[in-house]
Amino acid sequence: MKPRTRTLAAGVRRGTMVVAGLVLASAATPAAAVESKSYVLAYFGQAVSSKEGDCPGGLNATLEAQYAKNLQALGYKGAEVEELMKSFGEEGQTWDKNKIGQVMNTRARVNGQAENAYAHPAAVADANLKHVTGTVAYGFNLDGKGAGDAGAFEDPQTHEKGIDNQMFRALGCVDPFRGTLATGTAFWLFMWMAEKDSMPAWLITVEGDDLSKDGPVTVRMSRAIEITKFNANGEARADMTYREDADPRTRANVFKGEIKSGTLSIASTAPLHMMQDQLTFPNFDLANFHMRLTPDNEGRLEGLIGGYQPIEQIYFALGQGGLAAENNYSPELPGMYHLMRKLADGPPDKDGKIWSISTAYHLKAVPAFVVTVAGAEAAANR
Numbered sequence: 001m002k003p004r005t006r007t008l009a010a011g012v013r014r015g016t017m018v019v020a021g022l023v024l025a026s027a028a029t030p031a032a033a034v035e036s037k038s039y040v041l042a043y044f045g046q047a048v049s050s051k052e053g054d055c056p057g058g059l060n061a062t063l064e065a066q067y068a069k070n071l072q073a074l075g076y077k078g079a080e081v082e083e084l085m086k087s088f089g090e091e092g093q094t095w096d097k098n099k100i101g102q103v104m105n106t107r108a109r110v111n112g113q114a115e116n117a118y119a120h121p122a123a124v125a126d127a128n129l130k131h132v133t134g135t136v137a138y139g140f141n142l143d144g145k146g147a148g149d150a151g152a153f154e155d156p157q158t159h160e161k162g163i164d165n166q167m168f169r170a171l172g173c174v175d176p177f178r179g180t181l182a183t184g185t186a187f188w189l190f191m192w193m194a195e196k197d198s199m200p201a202w203l204i205t206v207e208g209d210d211l212s213k214d215g216p217v218t219v220r221m222s223r224a225i226e227i228t229k230f231n232a233n234g235e236a237r238a239d240m241t242y243r244e245d246a247d248p249r250t251r252a253n254v255f256k257g258e259i260k261s262g263t264l265s266i267a268s269t270a271p272l273h274m275m276q277d278q279l280t281f282p283n284f285d286l287a288n289f290h291m292r293l294t295p296d297n298e299g300r301l302e303g304l305i306g307g308y309q310p311i312e313q314i315y316f317a318l319g320q321g322g323l324a325a326e327n328n329y330s331p332e333l334p335g336m337y338h339l340m341r342k343l344a345d346g347p348p349d350k351d352g353k354i355w356s357i358s359t360a361y362h363l364k365a366v367p368a369f370v371v372t373v374a375g376a377e378a379a380a381n382r
Contacts, residue, residue: 008037008211008259008295034207039301039365040228041202042236044276045188047138047304047360048168048179049156054134055173063331064088066127067100073125074107105323108334117334118322121315127335131343132172138181139165139360140267140290140306143345158292164358165306166343167314171336176329181362187329191280191317199277201228201242203370204293204301206257206264214260219291221253221272224370238300241369249273255289264301266291272307280317285310287346287356299367306360308346314357315340 061069067088071081087099095101108120117124137153145152146162153163171177179185184192201224208217224242231237250273257266272289275282286307293303319325319333326333346356 008206008262008264035209035211036205036207037211038203038205038368038370040224040236040240040242040368040370041204041363042228042300042366043192043362043364044202045184045192045362046167046171046177047165047181047306047362048172048177048185049134049136049138050172050178050180051134051136054132054136055130056133057130059175059178060129060173060332060335063327066332066335067104070104070107070125070127071100073127074103101323101327104326116322118319118326121319121334121337122341124334124338126338127332129332129335129339130173131339132169134172137163137165137168137360138304138362139163139168139358140292140304142288142290142306142308142358164345165360166345166357167309167340167359170339170343170357174331174336176331184362187318190329195277195279196230197227199227200224200245200275201226202274202276203242203244203368204365205370208259211259215258217257217259217264219255219257219264219266221255221274222250223247223275236364236366238298238366239369241371244370244372246372247275249275255291257291263292263294263303265293272305279320281313282316283313285313286359293363293365301363301365303363304360305363306358308356309359310356311337311340311344312355314359 060066064085068081068085071084076084084100084103087093087097087101090097104117106114106116108115108117108123110120110123115123135154136156138155138157139153141160141162142164143149149162152161153165154161155163176186203222203224205220205222206217208215211217223245225245226242229237229240253272253274255266255268255270257264266289268289270289272286274284276284286305286309289305289307291303291305293301295301315337318330318336321328330336340357344354344357346354346358348354
């Protein structure tokens with residue numbers, strides 16, 4: 001995605017002018033009123049920049065090969081491993097015949113007892129998965145170290161150094177998590193397609209004195225009561241009206257940002273808290289919330305959000321389906337949990353342990369009309 005100089009106010013005839021929660025025609029807006037432009041989420045997925053050679057010795061093992069290694073780690077011998085692996089991938093098999101599935105499902109060891117591996121990933125032997133060793137990744141300089149951070153990345157769009165995106169480093173050598181901004185990844189494309197017609201839409205509202213000029217703005221992120229509306233081709237439909245959910249959990253998602261050369265950015269030390277979908281992120285939290293979104297000639301936005309996200313939230317998204325998820329789209333789940341914990345770089349807790357990891361997500365959004373529930377009721381009663 002090449003940066004453009006299109007202003008956020010471009011195409012305002014297709015957007016909204018929102019004052020005190022009421023939708024107004026731009027021509028009727030008083031000169032002193034704050035100008036507002038709103039958008040609805042059209043795509044969400046991990047921001048990735050996979051490249052040939054960025055994983056040492058190639059990608060991590062296929063699930064079949066990894067399961068054989070896992071059996072050996074559990075103490076199974078050659079003939080036993082061979083026998084158990086016979087049931088791997090057999091179609092139409094019942095659970096009682098899925099011997100490898102039974103063993104892998106309970107490969108965690110808690111006080112010497114076999115337990116569910118996906119509920120207790122830390123109690124599963126570390127598979128020592130490979131991680132990305134490349135130097136390029138999308139994201140933000142979250143810790144302020146900049147170019148002096150030897151273990152950080154360079155952003156391929158802005159060429160800023162010191163980029164923190166350890167989630168990409170951790171997952172980037174697992175095949176379903178490889179891709180580019182243009183292509184997406186198998187995992188995140190599947191998740192978006194599965195949830196986009198059921199999750200309440202995310203809304204972004206930008207307010208400022210004049211959105212056609214560079215300068216400070218206020219950005220509010222919230223949820224709609226409705227789901228995103230899509231066209232027959234699967235693309236989000238622009239200029240639809242959404243009612244903003246009055247849920248108090250998103251009331252604090254108001255950030256100071258700026259428009260510079262047409263790009264909207266936020267570099268905050270404050271957190272973002274959203275709710276997405278039960279399939280991925282029932283709760284979605286980013287500490288040190290950052291954003292970079294650029295409009296195109298149609299007024300649509302595309303770019304990134306990022307911050308430090310709790311590993312438990314990411315692990316839930318990867319593995320809430322347990323053994324079925326591991327066999328279909330998230331191979332070696334406990335191994336990915338171990339790798340995220342080892343690469344975690346978020347703020348430590350009072351005991352010095354780090355439970356969050358730097359992330360970057362790719363967003364697309366289209367212009368929308370947004371009205372608060374209170375504003376809609378007031379308008380109806382006038």
